[in-house]
Amino acid sequence: MSTRALAVALADGLNDAARFWPLILGAFLHAVVSCLLLGLSFQQVSEAGEVSAHLHRWEQQGAASLHGIYLARVSARPAAEGMTPTLQDGLDETPVLDPEGEAGAASRTAGLLSLLEDPQRLAYTMDPYGDRFGDDLPGAMVVTEDFLRATGVDDSMTPTGAAVPRDSDGAPAPYAVLGSASRAKDPHALLVDGAPPPTTRVQFQGAMIPVVGRLAQGATTLDPMMGSVPLDEAALIVLPAASLPGLYPAEELEALLLRTVVLGPDAVPVLDASARPFESERLLVAAQPLTAESSGLLQSLTSSSRTLVLLFGSAVLGAVVSLFGALGVLARALAPTWRIAAMVGAARWQAAVRIAVPVLLAWVLPAGLGLLAGAAAVPGPSPTALAAVALALVLGVGCWAALSSWRALAATFGPRRRTPTRTTTKEAA
Structure with a gap:
């Protein structure tokens, strides 16, 4: 993997995102808004936990x-x-x-x-x-x-x-x-x-x-x-x-x-x-x-936090569906371009990097920033543990999206090319 080839793959990924910016922008907004709201709901969960600790x-x-x-x-x-x-x-x-x-x-x-x-x-x-x-x-x-x-x-x-x-x-x-x-x-x-x-x-x-x-x-x-x-x-x-x-x-x-x-x-x-x-x-x-059992405040916080997590968790799932839909449209539209790149000698890892760039812009960055902003928006106990788990899931979804898109396009590059060795060179001679 050369630095020049990596720079070319990154530039191609940015060009792909720029050509289909409405798709990327729509997925970006969906991800950032839904994850921002989910981060706010984490604040409610953390508040309920803090109140419960005081009550106990x-x-x-x-x-x-x-x-x-x-x-x-x-x-x-x-x-x-x-x-x-x-x-x-x-x-x-x-x-x-x-x-x-x-x-x-x-x-x-x-x-x-x-x-x-x-x-x-x-x-x-x-x-x-x-x-x-x-x-x-x-x-x-x-x-x-x-x-x-x-x-x-x-x-x-x-x-x-x-x-x-x-x-x-x-x-x-x-x-x-x-x-x-x-x-x-x-x-x-x-x-x-x-x-x-x-x-x-x-x-x-x-x-x-x-x-x-x-x-x-x-x-x-x-x-x-x-x-x-x-x-x-x-x-x-x-x-x-x-x-x-x-x-x-x-x-x-x-x-x-x-x-x-x-x-x-x-x-x-x-x-x-x-x-x-x-x-x-x-x-x-x-x-x-x-006590925790008699506190109407704690019961209200617990009930509302569960409702908010379920509601905004569903919104985040909708953002994931939006991401895969945008990647599907992007893959179909750019398949000829990727096929030409394969014909002129582009490596498979370059295709993976090229696909990862739109995933980064449409999902990983907006979702991560939205979660962190939502978790820190309201003064109170910080939902550090919940935010860490959610960020790990965001990264996992991003890797899954990039890998699935790359595997779907792997056939475009034909059979895997083998690097010539001394043994195979002698046999050919």
Whole structure:
């Protein structure tokens, strides 16, 4: 195999693709779109797996969270029909708390604070309003110290050398833990050689607090309402629960209850009792164990991920059919050209290279790029294993397409030519 012959085969393959560019372009678009959608569905599968892992961890600790039914209206059928009253237009999900509930804001806030501040019970919460703490703290999330221990994100945390600050009573004072790609910075840091030094402290509520660690890349946690939350760009501000009333008004403190997880053997009755002041005529709230079996969020993610994989997997199979159809048309149209090339001495491997070029342009490149783009399009856990398997299948389909097309055209080149040897030369003489 000479370099010149290889270059000629590649050039001929590019010319073949250019002559039939509508076929190649159609197969290219079909492959890239279908594989892009399949890559997006892999994100859903990975999300379901991440949520399941968090739930199994919490289940081992006896976790509980809130589950609610938000009612659009309540109606009862006539008693003559012998039917009991039924709830109409109910939405079985974790709802937004009703600000017009029967209990006042003061009692609701007191119930939440008693839940968070009880020293006899391990509870943690994640603040969904942290992005408002200034440009120097993008992606800030206020959490309690129990959050770090209960979710296990501290297991892979790299310490910075700063000690966790404590007040006079031994309780933790505010400190920060940064994600692997956090852009939080010290506004008072001086440049070193024109570049900012590693962040060792950040400003929060007018005070400078130390950064005691950085999370491992890909760290996530679970929001009971939203699913897994990536922490790579987050800045976790660790505060005692008693400091929350000074940060937020009552209506925002109520929203924290929907993101609060209580741990312990009495978690369900305790959380259930704390949620009673939040009920109204349109809102029913109850606590339930936070397990993989009882999680409506996980069941929804699992069901939708299976549906998406089947749907977009079928679309990818359609792209494979489109590829073989385009190669069939290409082979029939170019058969005379390949036959002439064989007559003037083209080798069989040159035909294989020439066929592989349209396969590369119509399938391997668009399918591979589509899968990678889809798998990385949505923030969250990376579906590395699924993407690797899919890429291997893409390459296998490409090899299959090139080999089958080459075998179909092998007859064009006639019987395999034998290289003369000394023995055969002597016999001929």
